[in-house]
Amino acid sequence: MEQPVALLDGVEKSYQMDDVQVPVLRKVDLVIRPGLFTVLLGPSGSGKTTLLNLLGCIDRPDKGDIQVAGQAIDRLSDDELSDFRGSHIGFVFQNFNLVPVLTAAENVEYPLVLAGMEPERRRRRVRRLLDAVGLADRANNRPGQLSGGQRQRVAIARALARKPRLVLADEPTANLDSQTGAAILALMRQMQEAFNISFVFSSHDHNLINAADDLIILRDGVIQSIKRKPSGAAASVAEDAGNTLS
Numbered sequence: 001m002e003q004p005v006a007l008l009d010g011v012e013k014s015y016q017m018d019d020v021q022v023p024v025l026r027k028v029d030l031v032i033r034p035g036l037f038t039v040l041l042g043p044s045g046s047g048k049t050t051l052l053n054l055l056g057c058i059d060r061p062d063k064g065d066i067q068v069a070g071q072a073i074d075r076l077s078d079d080e081l082s083d084f085r086g087s088h089i090g091f092v093f094q095n096f097n098l099v100p101v102l103t104a105a106e107n108v109e110y111p112l113v114l115a116g117m118e119p120e121r122r123r124r125r126v127r128r129l130l131d132a133v134g135l136a137d138r139a140n141n142r143p144g145q146l147s148g149g150q151r152q153r154v155a156i157a158r159a160l161a162r163k164p165r166l167v168l169a170d171e172p173t174a175n176l177d178s179q180t181g182a183a184i185l186a187l188m189r190q191m192q193e194a195f196n197i198s199f200v201f202s203s204h205d206h207n208l209i210n211a212a213d214d215l216i217i218l219r220d221g222v223i224q225s226i227k228r229k230p231s232g233a234a235a236s237v238a239e240d241a242g243n244t245l246s
């Protein structure tokens with residue numbers, strides 16, 4: 001069986017509010033299959049962003065185990081976790097989160113600078129990435145000089161810069177009109193197929209929900225149901241694995 005890109009086993013997370021602990025995720029068991037679109041769907045406050053932050057190693061669970069790309073994250077120190085995140089995981093946000101004073105090219109280049117890539121190689125890679133997202137002619141524009149759809153394309157190029165295994169996208173089309181959202185979705189599908197990247201989205205966008213290979217429905221911090229689209233060999237693996245680690 002192809003190794004899952006991520007596994008959650010008995011994951012719990014709560015936040016401290018004044019004097020009380022408010023549970024946000026309760027005993028979540030989940031297998032994220034590789035090379036697919038997984039969509040987290042659930043009402044506002046159901047824990048989607050919290051779950052993405054755990055998958056993205058931005059946050060740690062209170063209880064339970066998380067593995068990403070075969071790595072148990074509780075074995076890593078905070079510094080190791082941050083290196084691991086940088087080299088394995090890309091992020092795309094609802095509000096694009098681009099650096100306003102940097103050009104499109106510089107935004108994409110930024111994670112490569114942090115990774116210490118040598119300048120000439122870095123620039124070649126940035127050119128290829130901007131080309132792949134259809135923005136070769138906007139390299140020198142700052143985010144304020146780009147449309148919402150173009151900004152999200154830059155953000156996708158930046159997310160892919162370090163060739164991650166897993167890309168997490170928190171409501172990536174929520175601030176785009178439906179036509180632009182559909183184009184962004186098509187771009188992400190193209191990237192997923194070209195580079196065999198696993199995407200996990202949170203979304204309310206019907207286009208995205210319809211495109212999901214695996215649809216995870218969250219409610220009040222609990223997985224209510226999982227609908228996995230049969231897709232050849234991967235489907236039988238998912239059935240065998242159920243949604244637990246056992």
Ligand code: ADP
Nearest residue numbers: 015016024042043044045046047048049050051
């Ligand atoms: P969703 O993305 O599905 O809207 P979130 O994961 O953002 O849900 O939030 C789930 C719950 O956790 C909400 O009730 C929210 O108020 C709470 N929450 C999220 N982040 C924090 C935080 N940093 N501190 C306290 N409570 C939080």
Ligand code: MG
Nearest residue numbers: 048049170202
């Ligand atoms: Mg959210």
